Every structure is written in C-alpha cells, then in structure tokens.
Amino acid sequence: MRVVRVSLGQRSYRILVGGGLLGLVGRECSRLGLGRRCAVVTDSMVGPLHGDAVMKSLGDAGFDAVQVTVPAGEKTKRWEMVAACHDALASARLERRSFVVALGGGVVGDLAGFVAATYLRGVSFVQVPTTLLAQVDSSVGGKVGINLAAGKNLVGAFHQPRLVVCDLDVLRNLPEREFRAGIAEVIKYGVIADAAMFRRLERGMDRLLARDPAELAWVVARSCAVKASVVGRDETESGLRAILNYGHTVGHALEAISAYGKWLHGEAIAVGQVVASELSVARMGMSRADADRVRALLERAGLPTGVNLSAGERRRLAEAMQLDKKVVGGEVRFVLARKVGQVEWGQPVPVADVVAAMCEDRGSATHGGAGREGFAASQIRA
C-alpha cells in the first residue's frame, strides 16, 4: 500500500493507494476518532458492485452505517439530490460527530462531499473513489459541489475529506471509455508540473492501458502526490491551485453546452488541453513539438483532441465560458504552458480567440485537421 499525505495543518489527511483496500475502510475510519453513525452515499451503478463490501467493513469495525443510493450520472449533481441525501441523514439521526463515506466516481464524491459540508454545518467525510478519474483527481483536495443549469460546479464548498481510500482492484471492472477518460487528468499532471512523469507516461502508456497493476499503482500515487502538493500550497485557489484547471475552462464549457450527457469529463478536458496547448504555442512560446507531444499522448490514450462545432454551438460555448468561476471582470483567465511540465495561471484570453483556437485547422506534422476532428467526433459519439 502506498500512502500519500495531503499537508493542510489540522485538516491534513492520508490517501491510501493499493489493492484490496475496500475491506480496510472500516479499520481506517476507526483511526479517525469519529462517531459511531455514518452514511455510505453511493450510486445505482457502484452500490450493487461494492456497497456490501464497504458496509461490511464498516459494520465489522463497529460502525452503525446506513446506505444511501442515488441515481448514477452527472444529473445527480443537483439540489434535489442534495436535499434527498440530507433528509436521509436526518432520518438516520446522523449527529455532528457522524460521518459520510462517498463510494463512487467523481459525481458521488462531489455530491456526498457537498452533503457532508452542509449537513449540520459540516460533518466529516471519507472518499472511496471507484473510477480512475476520481482516484487521481476529484477525491483529493476538498472541492465539492453540484451543477446549475447555467454551468458545472457553480455551487459548492471547500471541505476536505478526512481520508481517501483508492482501491485499485475496483478499476478492473471500469468500462474502457471511463478508464481512458481518467487518463486525461493523469496526463494533465505531467503537463502542469512534472515533465519526468509525462515522459514516463509516454513510455508506459501501453502498460497503463492494459491496467498493469504496478503501473496503475505508480500512476495513481504519483497523480495524487502532484495534486496533494499543489493543494497543500494553495487550498482555496487564491493562486497556484488554478493550474489544476489546465484544460478545464474549455472542458467545462463543452460539458455545459451539451447538457452533461455527451461528454465524459475526461474527454472534454482532453479537448480543453489541446486548445490550451494551441493557445500556449501562440501566446506563451510553447514549442510546437511540446504541443504535439500533448496531443499525441492524449490520442494514444484514445481521447478526443478536437471537436466540430456549429456556429450556434460556438456562440453557446463562448457564453458558457463567460460563466466560468475563473472569469474576472468579464475576461477569461487561462492556465497556459511554457513547456511540458511548466504552466502559468491567470493568463487573460479573449473568448473569441479561444473559440477560434478550437476551430482552426492547424494541420500539424502528426495530425491532419480533418482526420483529427473526425477522430474526435467518432470518440464522442461512441
């Protein structure tokens, strides 16, 4: 078992990475000094697969656990579901020292974390992420929340988990498309902060796609370590933490205009990373070679790197970006790269330039524009 520590003073916590960890959730929760009652929030996909294991582990450790199951899917991140969970917690008489266990992907973690952040003005919570994306990204760092019709994650809180348990065994059953979507965030860590990690991903992508246990353990732990390091230096995103949003401004806007159905988050930010790379070449002196490496690695992971947009979609995309939380004075602030492994946040970019960067046919050495967009579209429609 690998252990990554997130250093946040009194709010510090450990991320456990390894096989067979679902059965240890109860034992690890016992070490936190919490109350006896807890609620396991999971969804209709993950609950039937892993709910019993976690409930048994908690019961064996002496906890009085109730399971709350929400519908699977991004649409669950809305107020109605938060209220339903709150009512379930009140019915189970959860108290201030009680806690919430989030068992599922990013949607469940974000929802359950927000429920925990707001129930009784905040109770403890434990993340048990069951997708690659949730293990390497959304379960770490304390950003929790829900969506509005107007945009993704527009409502939420900063509420750090007390513990994160990443059981690598649960990734075995993950659908291929979801697994690949998680790799988009892994690649991001290399781009924003760790050129050596990026090189290792270039060498080991085939092993990673084959879900080789050793490679997977290294990738999850290394990704968590990069995120933990950034979050430890800037918990509430007053500056540095913004670099974690590399590719996300465009990604979130793409998700918003397609009503959170068509795109997996990782797919949307894969496109977003390519757009950010192109803007970086134009504005930050990023080399064409590095931009092509980013695109090539995303493509090897089977991720979309472009998208065909109608004029109406472009307009809606521009509007959605204006609502991004990172907008200051109506201007979109981007994270852009100087090179693989080094980015800068807070770069102002006119929305029109972003949209233009998405729609240009650049015809780079490795990817013909038409072919690229065709590839992306087929990925998305898959």
Added chain:
Amino acid sequence: MRVVRVSLGQRSYRILVGGGLLGLVGRECSRLGLGRRCAVVTDSMVGPLHGDAVMKSLGDAGFDAVQVTVPAGEKTKRWEMVAACHDALASARLERRSFVVALGGGVVGDLAGFVAATYLRGVSFVQVPTTLLAQVDSSVGGKVGINLAAGKNLVGAFHQPRLVVCDLDVLRNLPEREFRAGIAEVIKYGVIADAAMFRRLERGMDRLLARDPAELAWVVARSCAVKASVVGRDETESGLRAILNYGHTVGHALEAISAYGKWLHGEAIAVGQVVASELSVARMGMSRADADRVRALLERAGLPTGVNLSAGERRRLAEAMQLDKKVVGGEVRFVLARKVGQVEWGQPVPVADVVAAMCEDRGSATHGGAGREGFAASQIRA
C-alpha cells in the same frame, strides 16, 4: 453611529449601528474592495419597504446591483429557494469577487448567507438586518443555513459577513409582536454573559418597548458586542459559542413540531429560556429568585413563558430534541445557568426531564401555573 468589531483575524468585520444607515450601504460596501456586481436578496415584505433605498445606495456608489425577492416567512428557508437564488445569481453573471447583500430579517439573512456561502464555493456577503432579532442575533456570527422537514437549521455553513449594517430607523415599522420577539434574544445576552445588562433591561424595559432611540441604540450595540465577544473566541462552536443557544434546544423543538408557523423564533426561545431556568434551579443551584427574574423580564416584554402540550405534542417534542445539532451520543446537551450572567454549556439532560420541566405547575410566588399557561397560550394564538 456606534461601531462594534467582530475580531476573527482575516475574517474580522464591523457592525454599524445607528439611524439612517440604509443610505450608506453603498458607501460602506465600497470600502471592502469587492467586485462591481452584487445581488440584493430580500423578501416580499421587506423588499417593497426598503429595497429601493438599498438599490439606490449601491447604484450611487457605482455597483451594478440586481434585486432577488423571495417569499416572506420561515418556509423560505428551504433548498428550493437556495436553488432559485443560485440561478438568479448565475443569470446576473455574478463572479467570484461579486457579493450578496441580505436585506431582511433572520430568514433572509440565513438564506442569503447560505446562498453566498455556496455560490462559486463562496462569495462575500453583507448583512442589512431589518428586524430587531436579526440585528441583535442572526446577522452576526456567520451561522447561515436552511431548514429540513426534520428540523430547523439542520443544513448550513459558517460563512462570516464582510459587514453588518443595523439601521435603527427600519425598526420603527416593525410589527409589535416581531419587535417583542427580538427582545427575547436581548434578554438572553443578559442571562448568559452580562448581569449588568440584565439589570439595565429590568430598569429600561418600558423605554425599550417604546422604541426610545437612545435605548434602542444601546441595546442593539450591547447585544452585538456580547455576541461578537463570544463568536470571536469560538467561531465554529467547539465550546463556548454554545452558550448562545441558551433556551434554543427547547425553542427549536417547539418551532419544529408546530411546522415553523405558529411561533416566532423569539417566542419559542422565550419559553425555552424559562425551561432552561427551571432545569438550572433543579440542577445547577440557580436561585429561585434569579429564575423568577428571567421569567418576569420575559413577561414584561410580552413574551410567552409556558405552553400547554398534549401527550402527542410532548412525544413529538422529545423526538425533535433528539435531532438537535447539539445531541452527542443520543443525549441532549443543555446550556444551564448558575445565576443571571453566568452559564455553562454541555450539561447532559435526559429528554424526559426536559419535557417534565415544561409541563410542571411550579406555582412560583409571582406567577400561578394556570395563569401563566393561559397567558402563554393567548400570546401564541395572538
């Protein structure tokens, strides 16, 4: 203008108390270094009275303000209203540096504060309380939130305002019953922390009930100072802050079993304070004379000090108390008094004893039991 400071490090803020302050809201907000856009959240009662004054003040100071009006009444403290406000903020394109102004009583302050705490994971907010109760209590200290069917304030956050503006002129139009309800919290400050304040209230109750401007200014500023002192020493209620809940465990339960309609908050906690006093006589050595002084002062303020409960209501009251946020291990923790001006928190009391204390006919020297209960009932039905 009196100024009371709440000392919370970087989250410190000022409470302004005086006449004619609505017109200064814009100027005072300008001093906070916030963004240009803001939303004034108010209700259908207060909006028509004071909305224009505050909107004009903000506009004159260069702010781009939008008004969001919710229905008046405790039922507005529910997640549907939070969601409606969030949508309104997103439509008005409020950004991270934008802010929310809460213009109204405790309901509006709690709702708008929770909206601000959760929109974009937290934006600034300014309290402009328009009831005595909100001015002396709910607008100060950062507790914000909404109700569940299972109980009051079960969902929320700690989110300090950046500024509190208490315009005493707005209290002139306050209905008599609401004004008296606010006095319940004022009396509470004397009981929990300030025997000299309690004595001054005994001397000056007639002037206060006549809304004498000088008396009102002293009472509001002194109440805020007591609350600010407590909050400054224990922001998130790890201990001391619990004393502010004197009378509230029973009060909240009374409100819950009557579905938030019959009782004003101040009326419910008036009864709660009498119950707490009786428990204090029995368990903490509080003198009968001091308990009678508390009851007498509440009665002089025209507040209920007892209630007739059916057997079914008693059972539901006991259940509601079990859901109180202060429950630890199923046991209700009370704030009880040693004497007027000195209380202790965290006193375990079996629920059965609380219910018994509510229903006994004690027949004290000053108040016959039957008469007392008749008085209370008539107050409540008024």
